[in-house]
Amino acid sequence: MRELWIELGERSYPIIIGDGLLNRLPQALSDRGMGTDGDLFIITDENIAPHYLSGLEAALKEQGYTVNSFVVPGGESSKSLKWYENIMTEAIQLGLDRKSVVIALGGGVVGDLAGFVAATYMRGVRFVQVPTTILAHDSSVGGKVAVNHPLAKNMIGAFHQPELVLYDTATLLTLSDREIRSGLAEVIKHGLIWDEAFLNWCDEHADALLKLDAESLSYALYRGCEVKASVVSQDEKEAGLRAILNLGHTIGHALEAVAGYGELLHGEAISIGMVGSARLAEELGYPATIVERTQSILERYGLPVRIPKHLDTDAIMAAMMRDKKFKSGQMNFVVPVEIGKVEIQTGISPTLVRSIVDDLKGEV
Numbered sequence: 001m002r003e004l005w006i007e008l009g010e011r012s013y014p015i016i017i018g019d020g021l022l023n024r025l026p027q028a029l030s031d032r033g034m035g036t037d038g039d040l041f042i043i044t045d046e047n048i049a050p051h052y053l054s055g056l057e058a059a060l061k062e063q064g065y066t067v068n069s070f071v072v073p074g075g076e077s078s079k080s081l082k083w084y085e086n087i088m089t090e091a092i093q094l095g096l097d098r099k100s101v102v103i104a105l106g107g108g109v110v111g112d113l114a115g116f117v118a119a120t121y122m123r124g125v126r127f128v129q130v131p132t133t134i135l136a137h138d139s140s141v142g143g144k145v146a147v148n149h150p151l152a153k154n155m156i157g158a159f160h161q162p163e164l165v166l167y168d169t170a171t172l173l174t175l176s177d178r179e180i181r182s183g184l185a186e187v188i189k190h191g192l193i194w195d196e197a198f199l200n201w202c203d204e205h206a207d208a209l210l211k212l213d214a215e216s217l218s219y220a221l222y223r224g225c226e227v228k229a230s231v232v233s234q235d236e237k238e239a240g241l242r243a244i245l246n247l248g249h250t251i252g253h254a255l256e257a258v259a260g261y262g263e264l265l266h267g268e269a270i271s272i273g274m275v276g277s278a279r280l281a282e283e284l285g286y287p288a289t290i291v292e293r294t295q296s297i298l299e300r301y302g303l304p305v306r307i308p309k310h311l312d313t314d315a316i317m318a319a320m321m322r323d324k325k326f327k328s329g330q331m332n333f334v335v336p337v338e339i340g341k342v343e344i345q346t347g348i349s350p351t352l353v354r355s356i357v358d359d360l361k362g363e364v
């Protein structure tokens with residue numbers, strides 16, 4: 001078992017990673033001061049529920065908790081105002097109150113959706129993340145919660161920190177191969193933005209991680225969470241530094257929206273976006289080796305590095321203009337300046353970005 005804390009003053013919380021931790025949730029809740037006086041509201045999806053929901057509900061009930069659950073369809077389209085409203089209706093009908101605790105049992109979709117419910121139900125209730133995807137090492141930590149708008153990703157949201165992240169790595173064994181690769185894209189991102197040695201380790205352990213070797217996976221998730229926690233604890237609400245976690249997301253989020261949510265998985269879109277950012281770095285005068293290194297590790301993980309040909313460049317550019325990092329009409333990008341280090345660069349020329357988008361089109 002590995003444990004680290006994200007340091008945010010009185011809102012600090014532990015991230016506990018280990019094999020078979022799900023049935024420790026009742027004890028972990030009680031250790032964090034969430035006793036049986038508050039009703040639990042588990043939000044999960046239809047692919048996760050058959051594997052893990054009834055066992056978790058039984059373990060919680062056995063310890064005296066009152067448990068209600070809500071199951072959404074699997075996939076990105078559930079991160080919507082429609083499902084947010086459906087969940088809110090259920091919460092109100094159940095009579096949940098300010099002592100209630102929302103538990104996200106799932107990947108980034110469930111985590112972001114449930115977190116936004118927790119942030120806004122009665123203006124905010126307690127929240128716990130129980131991640132079940134590799135990608136969720138990123139989404140379960142740091143308190144960004146949101147739903148998508150058809151025009152732009154994560155446009156309707158809040159900052160609302162969980163009080164506990166309990167990561168049972170045994171749940172990852174039921175992930176599909178495509179979801180494993182997608183999740184590992186954000187692990188690689190943490191190496192690219194912060195830690196060249198970790199990126200090298202990811203290169204050496206690609207086969208082990210893709211096969212879900214327990215020790216390698218536990219270390220990769222731990223180190224990814226550690227990088228994320230270091231950044232978020234210095235800049236919780238993205239006044240500056242936190243934007244580095246957005247490497248690849250300006251292009252990636254635009255691709256997700258234009259392709260139609262769920263067509264490209266988040267990690268796949270970010271993989272393409274990271275190659276785009278590396279190409280931008282090259283155009284800005286940084287070494288071409290950054291592109292080669294970025295692309296080669298993503299390809300080793302079987303991740304896409306080209307923009308699907310059928311996606312319209314005008315639509316991609318329009319979606320990019322809605323990026324949350326853009327200010328006063330200026331295109332701002334996270335640019336890798338060396339392996340393991342990125343910078344936020346302002347005033348990037350839209351014509352240059354357009355030419356990179358066109359160059360990146362190809363077979364996925």
Ligand SMILES: NC(=O)c1ccc[n+]([C@@H]2O[C@H](COP(=O)([O-])OP(=O)(O)OC[C@H]3O[C@@H](n4cnc5c(N)ncnc54)[C@H](O)[C@@H]3O)[C@@H](O)[C@H]2O)c1
Binds near residue numbers: 045111132143144154
């Ligand atoms: N808040 C943040 O900081 C943050 C960070 C990164 C990504 N995100 C968001 O996370 C989302 C992507 O998350 P994701 O990749 O986890 O997607 P996801 O939540 O859709 O999960 C991927 C798929 O795997 C299924 N699944 C989940 N756990 C499973 C399990 N253990 N066994 C079998 N199937 C399982 C799901 O039903 C889904 O179909 C995006 O919306 C992205 O914007 C948020």
Ligand SMILES: O=C(O)C(=O)C[C@@H](O)[C@H](O)[C@H](O)COP(=O)(O)O
Binds near residue numbers: 144245
């Ligand atoms: O936590 C962050 O900050 C990130 O940027 C992590 C990203 O991986 C994540 O996809 C996040 O949801 C993107 O945030 P957004 O502010 O660009 O919507």
Ligand SMILES: [Zn+2]
Binds near residue numbers: 138186249266270
């Ligand atoms: Zn992301």
